[in-house]
Amino acid sequence: MKKLISIISVSFVASPIFANSASDNKSAQSASINIKSQPNIVLIYADDIGYGDLSSYGAKQVNTPNTDTLAANGIRFTNAHSAAATSTPSRYGLFTGEYPWRRRGTGVANGDAALIINPDRVTLPKVLQQMGYTTGAVGKWHLGIGDKSGEQDWNGHVTPGPAEIGFDYSYIMAETGDRVPCVFMENQRVVNLNPNDPIHVSYKENFEGEPTGKDNPELLTKLHPSHGHNQSIVNGISRIGYMKGGRSALWEDENIADSITVHATRFIERNSDKPFFLYFGTNDIHVPRYPHERFRGVTEMGHRGDAIVQFDWSVGEIVKALKKAGIFENTLIIITSDNGPVVDDGYHDGSVEGLMDHKPWGPFRGGKYSNFEAGTRVPFIVHWPERVNPNVSPALISQIDMTATMAVLTGFEKTDKIPDDSQNQLNAWLGIDISGRDYIxxxxxxxxxxxxxxxxxxxxxxxxxxxxxxxxxxxxxxxxxxxxxxxxxxxxxxxxxxxxxxxxxxxxxxxxxxxxxxxxx
Structure with missing residues (x-):
């Protein structure tokens, strides 16, 4: 009992167990680390994929061969955690290295939220930029954009955004799939926007004459809401929030995975001759789930199961692009998820009926939104052929450590600018340390x-x-x-x-x- 208490004692500063914690741990250069060259870094950040959703983590009703191959040839972590049990705060922690609960305004962001990360602070992409990396953000964003909530001019260059926190290139969903505006933004401008059909967005009241899922259910041709999600209709699916205009710029939900995957692979192709960092935030498997027709029906689990297969396809395309460019061996690939799973998150999509014996939460309790373990315990796979030997690791690790760990990996010296929340866990990522953090x-x-x-x-x-x-x-x-x-x-x-x-x-x-x-x- 005394030993257990010493592990969690507040006098941990004097304890050898905590001797290399916090800021000291960030700057510690392990003698076992000998990086020959700067690896390319690809962070594949899934959405709402739970601990038990991948076949490499025990799923039986769905197969994820591309992800499984990376897991089998890398390190599969069994005690890895996101910073929070929902999307926006997890991403905040991922990019800043600061626990999101320390900061007001880091809850789940509306589609018209201002950028929640202070552009003046050190971030993960800024660290990598300073170390000579070309940085790109592709896919789901959900961190806000612009300087004032509800006052963005969606018809021009919206700033601050990805560029201001360290991304050289961005092709992102304006926020998230179930919230308007339902458009892509490339380098902070809406893609394919017709200036004669400007975009208007409101999270307070509808625009005159615009149909909603609540009042016009006959217009819902793809999905119907199960709870909430009954405001503006875009592409036959009702959303949260109100929107009018921008018809030529609206995405088709079944094409989201294709669009962001193509832009991610193009980023790899364009930058294969120099070190790069790619953040690839997939929309899968967040609601509204409406996979491309080539994936619909490939499982018996409804759209949710099919979206998992679609996610795995995106992983395979990233791997193909890296191999085609001849840089696969020296690319560090990390696959993880922003939070735990949820089955019915607002739409009738066949996922509840198709769940069968599948357990998205694995052996744990809870899920997305929950304080129980399945809220934040997520898949975490590290694949790097030049440095990582295949293994399964029980190390306790957190996505909050992404910034400090990448800083040590790349030789970034201004570690005093990185919050103490973020710790250097490179030895755990490389399989050298199987303990990881003392606590999260x-x-x-x-x-x-x-x-x-x-x-x-x-x-x-x-x-x-x-x-x-x-x-x-x-x-x-x-x-x-x-x-x-x-x-x-x-x-x-x-x-x-x-x-x-x-x-x-x-x-x-x-x-x-x-x-x-x-x-x-």
């Missing part, structure tokens, strides 16, 4: 803190269950403590049996809450 903090309304043995969820007044998404949210007015090794499904709350552990976890969480408050870079 996750957010889903309330906060939880996870070590390699214990998980503590702080008391919350939030509801415990969301009937719309059929998700256990993990909120309780009581302290919750789980031995995550012996009870990974989090069904036995042992807080009453371990008051000292609870007290230490609370102190550590309180310490983290107090440090870095109002941190500005």
């Amino acid at each position: 903090i996750s957010s889903a309304g309330s906060l939880s803190i996870l070590t390699r043995v214990w998980k503590y969820i702080e008391p919350s007044s939030g509801r415990s269950y969301n009937p719309l998404t059929n998700t256990e949210l993990g909120n309780s007015s009581d302290d919750q403590l789980y031995n995550i090794v012996t009870d990974r499904s989090e069904y036995e709350n042992v807080a009453d049996k371990n008051p000292q552990i609870v007290e230490e976890m609370k102190k550590l969480l309180d310490f983290e809450k107090k440090k870095g408050i109002n941190l500005e870079l």
